[in-house]
Amino acid sequence: MSRSEELFRKSRQIFPGGVSSPVRAFKAVGGSPPFIDRGEGCRIWDVDQNEYIDFVLSYGPHILGHNDPNVLQFICDTAKKGISFGAPTEVELQLGEMVRSAFPLMERLRFVNSGTEATMSAIRVSRAHTGRTRILKFEGGYHGHADSLLVKSGSGGATFGVPDSAGVPEVLARETLTLPYNNPQALRDLFQREGDTIACAIVEPVAGNMGVIVPDDEFLRELRTQTEHHGTILIADEVMTGFRQTYGGVQILLAFEPDITTLGKIIGGGLPVGAYGGSADIMKNVSPDGPMYQAGTLSGNPVAMAAGVATLQRLKTPALYSLLEEKGRMLADGLHAISRSLGIPIRINRMGSMMTVFFTSEPVKDWQSASKSDTEIFRKFFKECLLEGIYLPPSQFEAFFLSTRHDDGVIKESLEKFHRALYRTREWLDQGRPETGN
Ligand SMILES: *Cc1c(COP(=O)(O)O)cnc(C)c1O
Numbered sequence: 001m002s003r004s005e006e007l008f009r010k011s012r013q014i015f016p017g018g019v020s021s022p023v024r025a026f027k028a029v030g031g032s033p034p035f036i037d038r039g040e041g042c043r044i045w046d047v048d049q050n051e052y053i054d055f056v057l058s059y060g061p062h063i064l065g066h067n068d069p070n071v072l073q074f075i076c077d078t079a080k081k082g083i084s085f086g087a088p089t090e091v092e093l094q095l096g097e098m099v100r101s102a103f104p105l106m107e108r109l110r111f112v113n114s115g116t117e118a119t120m121s122a123i124r125v126s127r128a129h130t131g132r133t134r135i136l137k138f139e140g141g142y143h144g145h146a147d148s149l150l151v152k153s154g155s156g157g158a159t160f161g162v163p164d165s166a167g168v169p170e171v172l173a174r175e176t177l178t179l180p181y182n183n184p185q186a187l188r189d190l191f192q193r194e195g196d197t198i199a200c201a202i203v204e205p206v207a208g209n210m211g212v213i214v215p216d217d218e219f220l221r222e223l224r225t226q227t228e229h230h231g232t233i234l235i236a237d238e239v240m241t242g243f244r245q246t247y248g249g250v251q252i253l254l255a256f257e258p259d260i261t262t263l264g265k266i267i268g269g270g271l272p273v274g275a276y277g278g279s280a281d282i283m284k285n286v287s288p289d290g291p292m293y294q295a296g297t298l299s300g301n302p303v304a305m306a307a308g309v310a311t312l313q314r315l316k317t318p319a320l321y322s323l324l325e326e327k328g329r330m331l332a333d334g335l336h337a338i339s340r341s342l343g344i345p346i347r348i349n350r351m352g353s354m355m356t357v358f359f360t361s362e363p364v365k366d367w368q369s370a371s372k373s374d375t376e377i378f379r380k381f382f383k384e385c386l387l388e389g390i391y392l393p394p395s396q397f398e399a400f401f402l403s404t405r406h407d408d409g410v411i412k413e414s415l416e417k418f419h420r421a422l423y424r425t426r427e428w429l430d431q432g433r434p435e436t437g438n
Helices: 003-011 069-080 090-102 115-130 155-159 184-197 217-230 302-315 320-342 375-388 408-430
Strands: 036-040 043-046 051-054 108-112 134-138 176-179 198-203 233-237 260-263 274-278 347-351 354-358
Touching: 051 408, 069 302, 090 108, 090 274, 090 302, 108 115, 115 134, 115 198, 115 233, 115 260, 115 274, 134 184, 176 184, 184 198, 184 217, 198 217, 217 233, 320 347, 320 354, 320 408, 375 408
Parallel strands: 134 176, 134 198, 198 233, 233 260
Antiparallel strands: 036 043, 043 051, 108 274, 260 274, 347 354
16 A cells, blocks of 8 residues: 555545545545645655646646745745734735735735635625625636535536535525526526626636636626626636736736625635735725624734735746746647547647646537536546646646746656556547446
8 A cells, every 4th residue: 555545544534535625535536645745846746756747736826836935935034923913914915015906906905814715705795785695606616615605616516416515504505696607698687687686796707617718708798797787796706817817817818897806826825815805995894994794813824925925026027927828838739739649539728827628529618518528538537647647636627727837848748748648548448448446
């Protein structure tokens, strides 16, 4: 038994499924997850000394790769001054100013400890501001695990075939309306019937949690028009996309103007941080200025703020995002060429350095078409990649991420590994998909 297998066996006696977050248990792909010992740049090593090129990057935060020296230095310097005070600090203001200058629509913002807290609080302030209770989300959209948002919520639930979580009161779930992503007509119909009863609509302006889906212009435009017309607050959930595609949000690239934005992942540089914010008028509802309560013992934690500040400082480098786009294109083009040569139909949805390879020949534009991907092929492909030393998210419905440390040489090396993995996947298909255990 490998050390990872031994640790996983023990972990299952301590943690549900052996993990602190479900997708890590490898349920969707089978087998035992490697326990990671350390990371450097674009690579990670497990406790059995296996080396992997990392395309998970902690599910998005590590856009600079593991252990960026500047980030590490600022974390250490800050920690030496004291790890937490439960009081305002200058570094918190510094990160706040950086976020606001990149997201001008976040006139006022508050730091929290996760993306989940950010979206949960954004919904609460929307309800407080409008005096309405119903909310709208889109099928396959994931916005963290707050009760009201665990309805048709993409990757985790989708992977396990549990669209709604147990333990969410039906009375609450009933207040959450869902519509298909990328369907402007469905939006018009719903808002015409009940727009005036909806407190807020929450959307991933580029979806990442049913696999990557870049929306049609008309969808986002219609969403803005309808919400504005009906006094519904529009929340852009940029927890994944914030600082991933440009210095700021995809809202800038897509000319999308939400009322509230939620952030997480990259702004914490790998430590637990989230943020929500919007116009001063909406945010004046938040305690202590207003009646909507929201608090946090460790919110604005100086060490986490330092990680964010140092990360954003590095991301200001002008050519950085066009380089990431180039690597993304190189990887996607390479994968297309390999799959064509082997006759395995794939669809790659990509924006910049975030992408998903779907095993289907049809375009993927919403949850319904995403769910047609052949997850059995994904499972085989994933296992072969792991053997090759490529660490992918262990679910069809997650995004691959690149970091600035995935240089051209690494992309080439990765494509050779992908080629071998897909070659063996082809053989397995030709043999009629024999069971491979687990
Ligand atoms: C990751 C993610 C969240 C949840 O963030 P956590 O920090 O895991 O709670 C919310 N929304 C989106 C779009 C995400 O990608």
